[in-house]
Amino acid sequence: xxxxxxxxxxxxxxxxxxxxxxxxxxxxxxxxxxxxxxxxxxxxxxxxxxxxxxxxxxxxxxxxxxxxxxxxxxxxxxxxxxxxxxxxxxxxxxxxxxxxxxxxxxxxxxxxxxxxxxxxxxxxxxxxxxxxxxxxxxxxxxxxxxxxxxxxxxxxxxxxxxxxxxxxxxxxxxxxxxxxxxxxxxxxxxxxxxxxxxxxxxxxxxxxxxxxxxxxxxxxxxxxxxxxxxxxxxxxxxxxxxxxxxxxxxxxxxxxxxxxxxxxxxxxxxxxxxxxxxxxxxxxxxxxxxxxxxxxxxxxxxxxxxxxxxxxxxxxxxxxxxxxxxxxxxxxxxxxxxxxxxxxxxxxxxxxxxxxx
Numbered sequence: 001x002x003x004x005x006x007x008x009x010x011x012x013x014x015x016x017x018x019x020x021x022x023x024x025x026x027x028x029x030x031x032x033x034x035x036x037x038x039x040x041x042x043x044x045x046x047x048x049x050x051x052x053x054x055x056x057x058x059x060x061x062x063x064x065x066x067x068x069x070x071x072x073x074x075x076x077x078x079x080x081x082x083x084x085x086x087x088x089x090x091x092x093x094x095x096x097x098x099x100x101x102x103x104x105x106x107x108x109x110x111x112x113x114x115x116x117x118x119x120x121x122x123x124x125x126x127x128x129x130x131x132x133x134x135x136x137x138x139x140x141x142x143x144x145x146x147x148x149x150x151x152x153x154x155x156x157x158x159x160x161x162x163x164x165x166x167x168x169x170x171x172x173x174x175x176x177x178x179x180x181x182x183x184x185x186x187x188x189x190x191x192x193x194x195x196x197x198x199x200x201x202x203x204x205x206x207x208x209x210x211x212x213x214x215x216x217x218x219x220x221x222x223x224x225x226x227x228x229x230x231x232x233x234x235x236x237x238x239x240x241x242x243x244x245x246x247x248x249x250x251x252x253x254x255x256x257x258x259x260x261x262x263x264x265x266x267x268x269x270x271x272x273x274x275x276x277x278x279x280x281x282x283x284x285x286x287x288x289x290x291x292x293x294x295x296x297x298x299x300x301x302x303x304x305x306x307x308x309x310x311x312x313x314x315x316x317x318x319x320x321x322x323x324x325x326x327x328x329x330x331x332x333x334x335x336x337x338x339x340x341x342x343x344x345x346x347x348x349x350x351x352x353x354x355x356x357x
Contacts, residue, residue: 034110035105039113045117049124052128053127055131056130159188160184160185170182245303246296248295248299248320248327252328260325263329264329267317268330275338276336280310282342283342285336285337285338286334287344289346293351297349298327298330298331299323299327302314302318303320
């Protein structure tokens with residue numbers, strides 16, 4: 001059998017494909033492992049940035065008498081960074097994550113982490129270059145030019161400050177109470193952010209309004225509400241203990257009616273008659289109800305009982321699903337006209353119609 005070797009980019013590209021499970025088992029890496037490695041890289045790079053910044057600050061404040069000490073510190077930092085870079089690769093290769101097939105790395109999260117890693121890599125490159133410049137400065141090489149190069153903001157071109165001695169060149173003609181206005185350019189970092197928003201808006205427009213590959217906020221809300229409603233209905237259906245007089249429904253299937261009949265015959269027939277004709281309790285086959293008809297009212301009467309009439313609360317002996325089935329069976333007795341039925345009691349109950357709008 002030929003050995004199959006995948007580099008990290010091929011693995012990431014195939015991660016969400018139908019073959020991802022097979023490739024994951026072959027390469028020994030999962031979405032959880034990829035996420036863990038990427039987050040590990042982010043924290044490692046942040047630590048490197050922090051170490052470089054501290055070293056640069058300490059070297060920038062050094063006097064000529066501390067040149068040897070600063071060189072030693074810079075060498076230690078460089079060697080530490082090299083060691084960290086080597087160990088992270090070996091650790092990533094040896095990393096064995098527990099299998100979690102239910103976890104899938106979100107595309108947005110992946111690209112956010114990838115962009116952050118790229119950005120931190122650029123920052124590390126700039127800081128490392130600055131560190132090298134400081135080392136050359138301490139050796140006396142091109143002092144004036146190199147001092148300008150160590151300014152990180154100038155290196156990244158994030159600012160466009162006009163020197164004080166040149167402000168006269170950008171000063172406008174008008175004057176108010178001795179206050180003059182300068183015609184400065186917008187900060188480059190601000191313009192970069194503005195350009196980024198333009199690029200983002202174009203991508204957003206194409207993705208959400210032209211191709212339709214993305215869901216708008218109202219579509220996401222509708223989909224999430226539908227999924228929540230389905231999950232709630234599934235949960236209620238699978239959890240009998242959640243049935244109450246507020247959400248109970250009539251069960252029309254024969255198995256539920258048969259089980260409800262057996263429970264009725266063993267517990268309710270003593271007072272209401274084997275056919276629901278009534279006795280010590282009221283008739284259950286006519287249109288009259290003392291405490292209300294319908295599945296919710298009947299379920300409530302069974303659950304809490306009618307202590308004033310001698311009917312016990314059955315919730316201590318039956319679970320909600322059993323009481324639902326008994327109530328459903330009782331409603332099937334309507335209009336059966338059994339012999340020896342007692343006179344109607346209560347008032348005629350008319351089931352409320354549920355609006356269809």
